[in-house]
Amino acid sequence: MSDDNKQDENTLIAERRRKLAALREHGNAFPNDFRRNSLADELQQSYGKHEDEHLREEDVQVKVSGRMMVKRVMGKASFIKLQDRTGQIQLRLERDRLPEGVYQSFKKWDIGDIVGATGSLFKTQTGELTIMATEVRLLTKSLRPLPEKFHGLQDQETRYRRRYVDLIMNEESRSVFRKRSEIIAYIRSFLDSQDYLEVETPMMQTTPGGALARPFKTHHNALDMDLFLRVAPELNLKRLTVGGFERVYEINRNFRNEGVSTRHNPEFTMLELYRAYADYEDLIVMVEALLKGLSQSLLGDPVVTYQGESYDFSKPFDRLTVEDAILKFNPKIDRTKIRDRDYLARVATELGVKVDDSSGSGKLQIEIFDQTGEAELRQPTFVTQYPTEVSPLSRRNDHDPFVTDRFELFIGGREIANGFSELNDPEDQEERFREQAANKAAGDDEAMFFDADYIRALEYGLPPTAGLGVGIDRLVMLITNSPSIRDVLLFPHMRPEIFE
RNA sequence: GGGGCGUUAGCUCAGUGGUAGAGCAUUCGGCUUUUAACCGACUGGUCGAAGGUUCAAAUCCUUCACGCCCCA
Numbered sequence: 001m002s003d004d005n006k007q008d009e010n011t012l013i014a015e016r017r018r019k020l021a022a023l024r025e026h027g028n029a030f031p032n033d034f035r036r037n038s039l040a041d042e043l044q045q046s047y048g049k050h051e052d053e054h055l056r057e058e059d060v061q062v063k064v065s066g067r068m069m070v071k072r073v074m075g076k077a078s079f080i081k082l083q084d085r086t087g088q089i090q091l092r093l094e095r096d097r098l099p100e101g102v103y104q105s106f107k108k109w110d111i112g113d114i115v116g117a118t119g120s121l122f123k124t125q126t127g128e129l130t131i132m133a134t135e136v137r138l139l140t141k142s143l144r145p146l147p148e149k150f151h152g153l154q155d156q157e158t159r160y161r162r163r164y165v166d167l168i169m170n171e172e173s174r175s176v177f178r179k180r181s182e183i184i185a186y187i188r189s190f191l192d193s194q195d196y197l198e199v200e201t202p203m204m205q206t207t208p209g210g211a212l213a214r215p216f217k218t219h220h221n222a223l224d225m226d227l228f229l230r231v232a233p234e235l236n237l238k239r240l241t242v243g244g245f246e247r248v249y250e251i252n253r254n255f256r257n258e259g260v261s262t263r264h265n266p267e268f269t270m271l272e273l274y275r276a277y278a279d280y281e282d283l284i285v286m287v288e289a290l291l292k293g294l295s296q297s298l299l300g301d302p303v304v305t306y307q308g309e310s311y312d313f314s315k316p317f318d319r320l321t322v323e324d325a326i327l328k329f330n331p332k333i334d335r336t337k338i339r340d341r342d343y344l345a346r347v348a349t350e351l352g353v354k355v356d357d358s359s360g361s362g363k364l365q366i367e368i369f370d371q372t373g374e375a376e377l378r379q380p381t382f383v384t385q386y387p388t389e390v391s392p393l394s395r396r397n398d399h400d401p402f403v404t405d406r407f408e409l410f411i412g413g414r415e416i417a418n419g420f421s422e423l424n425d426p427e428d429q430e431e432r433f434r435e436q437a438a439n440k441a442a443g444d445d446e447a448m449f450f451d452a453d454y455i456r457a458l459e460y461g462l463p464p465t466a467g468l469g470v471g472i473d474r475l476v477m478l479i480t481n482s483p484s485i486r487d488v489l490l491f492p493h494m495r496p497e498i499f500e
Numbered sequence: 501g502g503g504g505c506g507u508u509a510g511c512u513c514a515g516u517g518g519u520a521g522a523g524c525a526u527u528c529g530g531c532u533u534u535u536a537a538c539c540g541a542c543u544g545g546u547c548g549a550a551g552g553u554u555c556a557a558a559u560c561c562u563u564c565a566c567g568c569c570c571c572a
Binding site (some may be wrong): 010011012013015016070072073074075076077078079081090092094095096110111124125126128130144145146147148149150151152153154155156157158160161169259262352354484494495497498 | 501507509510511512513523524525526527530531532533534535536537538543544565566567568569570572
């Protein structure tokens with residue numbers, strides 16, 4: 001026994017340890033020679049509708065295994081239920097149909113133990129498909145009691161910290177993570193069918209880039225150098241576009257050294273894709289098609305219901321420029337002064353936003369929008385024309401260089417996606433990096449680093465390209481109707497548990 | 501960082517100043533078609549931690565830890 005788990009030892013665990021010790025005395029307590037030939041749900045599908053009489057005539061012999069979730073002992077006969085990855089199946093154990101002594105041993109087994117069994121199918125009086133066991137074996141002794149059978153595991157903290165227990169007990173939780181996997185599989189097939197190439201680029205970078213965010217820092221001992229965990233794969237993916245991979249994507253983790261909340265985890269999963277010879281309008285069309293297909297495929301309906309609100313993904317989404325959004329949610333703002341720095345600074349201050357001396361009118365516009373507009377955008381809405389000042393990697397609009405050809409998609413008051421026509425003018429990019437580096441030097445932790453190699457790559461020529469990022473966790477929240485990002489992360493970030 | 505709520509048996513939860521409780525689980529006994537099986541008996545607690553108020557604290561106060569929600 002380690003010191004770590006001594007703390008929560010109790011009489012229930014001690015009892016099970018005694019049972020395990022007894023098992024060890026009678027041979028291998030952890031055998032690995034049982035092989036099943038059937039899964040619970042496959043049996044339900046194949047035989048669930050058969051009559052009892054018919055099943056007995058057929059004499060269907062099956063071998064199953066799983067975790068014992070139900071145990072009802074009635075003297076010389078018992079019912080148990082085993083849970084495997086597909087579901088549950090009931091077994092009937094009768095003393096006189098099992099080898100000598102097996103039934104007596106079984107009575108000592110506990111809910112939570114891993115069991116293998118052989119037998120033939122029949123149906124009980126109430127019509128439940130059941131296996132009449134002729135052999136049962138304890139395959140793994142479980143030392144820790146499971147939560148109470150009816151309420152399951154309710155405690156949020158324990159559900160996150162001991163996800164394995166949550167998964168054993170809560171089908172809804174298992175379902176969320178199966179759906180998460182299906183969502184990602186759908187996105188891959190959607191992109192693969194359009195000839196996108198999936199790639200992997202470094203998590204550890206000497207120069208972090210691709211987003212305005214504070215990075216995590218780490219250190220490589222052998223090389224004695226600091227490294228950063230990536231905040232985005234963007235610059236590497238565009239290097240690949242320069243290299244001729246005209247359609248690339250990556251679904252992987254980003255790391256941002258910021259607060260934790262219902263919508264933020266320090267590491268989160270992002271889809272980023274780049275498509276040469278396309279612009280942000282093409283991406284808007286693509287995002288609409290992706291979400292519609294995803295919803296239809298996963299939910300069987302293009303309408304997603306999230307926390308009591310409905311979003312119809314079969315219709316084109318609303319569109320609004322940043323400036324129109326600001327005016328819509330702040331009717332008192334003077335339209336003619338929407339790019340007036342001093343005016344915006346006053347408005348921002350009135351809204352309680354801390355105004356930085358270095359913030360220009362573009363940055364102030366975004367802060368006002370974040371403060372007043374974002375949460376109000378419930379129905380799917382593309383907000384477009386982001387200020388150049390806050391979009392250092394986006395292509396300027398041909399008619400209005402104050403803004404870029406960029407959008408963000410909001411659903412339910414949350415940012416789900418971000419896309420733009422890429423800035424492929426190396427001299428403009430160099431200028432923007434200089435501004436970012438100056439902001440960083442002035443104390444802005446979220447400003448970008450100057451990435452000289454990225455400029456060099458652009459100097460070889462990045463074709464006209466559009467790029468998109470989609471927050472996978474938030475998308476999974478929407479599709480699975482989960483209120484917190486922690487509900488869609490198997491192991492959400494938590495402060496360490498104290499083992500005394 | 502600020503505010504609100506929470507932390508009691510392995511689990512789910514009662515208990516707002518006067519002897520720590522229930523159901524499930526465990527243990528023992530009974531029961532050969534159960535469905536949160538049932539019947540009987542028993543067991544199980546540093547009431548998140550530390551300090552304080554009080555004759556007396558799970559309960560009131562302070563600080564801290566962890567979690568949840570909202571705000572920044």
